Amino acid sequence: MSKELTERQKEVLEFIENYINKHGYPPSIRDIAKAFRITPRGAMLHVVALEKKGYITRSKKARAIKIKYRTEAIRLPIAGEIVAGNVIENIEDSTETVDVPLNMAKSIFEYFVLKARDESMMSEHIVNGDYLILRKQYTVNNGDIAVVLLNNTQRMLRKVYIKDGKLVLMPINSHMQPMELPADKVEILGKVVGVIRIYGQ
Known part of the structure; x- marks a missing residue:
């Protein structure tokens, strides 16, 4: 091992x-x-x-x-769903998994998967039923799509920008407004590194 x-x-x-x-x-x-x-x-x-x-x-x-890779893919559980840009955890079918290629989820990092449950992210070519692969990390670059935690309570998927020491959270849903918050009010939980779409589901 x-x-x-x-x-x-x-x-x-x-x-x-x-x-x-x-x-x-x-x-x-x-x-x-x-x-x-x-x-x-x-x-x-x-x-x-x-x-x-x-x-x-x-x-x-x-x-x-x-x-050296021991397998060509790793099987990851679905950690939650995304609806209107908000992350919902503890979904009913918590046993659902998805096979993620190792070129998308390298074995030296930790990952989690979220499932899109509506069409609100089509501007980023993410549609209902897509699996978002996220790498656990606590920093991002400008324009990265990430799951963020606000005030230790609300989890959401946003494009993140850094401006004058603050974080600007741009919604992927075009009907929502951007948010600009002090960096200490926002915790980065993971960055989107890939999307898997399974046809015919």
């Missing part, structure tokens, strides 16, 4: 995977060192740690890093 990674090791593993996806071959140790502004020796230590923990394999050849 693979051991838990440090935050930096997660970042290095994600960099390796993204590099392979972009270039079609793995990065060199110098590529990793340059990306993280560390010495080649420091990059090698991270690579060795990833190998020892079972996340990659490598040989003595140049650019010979391979990422």
Whole structure:
């Protein structure tokens, strides 16, 4: 069983995977060192740690890093539903699951799934019955779609923008108004990283 990674090791593993996806071959140790502004020796230590923990394999050849995946998909439970941009938890069919490809849900992070239950998010090409895959994280970039928690009570799906130290929450539903709140009044719970649509349901 693979051991838990440090935050930096997660970042290095994600960099390796993204590099392979972009270039079609793995990065060199110098590529990793340059990306993280560390010495080649420091990059090698991270690579060795990833190998020892079972996340990659490598040989003595140049650019010979391979990422190990034990399965092609992971099965995630449905954590809730989205209606008019609001997240409803503890849905009746709590045993429902969906298979999520590993290129959408990398094993080094935690994820949860929400199911769209209306057509209010069509502007983002999200329709009734779609499964939204969210990565658990507490920060986002401008324009990311995320689940946010307001005042420890209300969960909603919004586009998030940062403006003058405040968070602007833009509704995906065009009939709703944006909200601008102090950052300490909003908690980011997860970022949308993919949408799965199953036809013929």
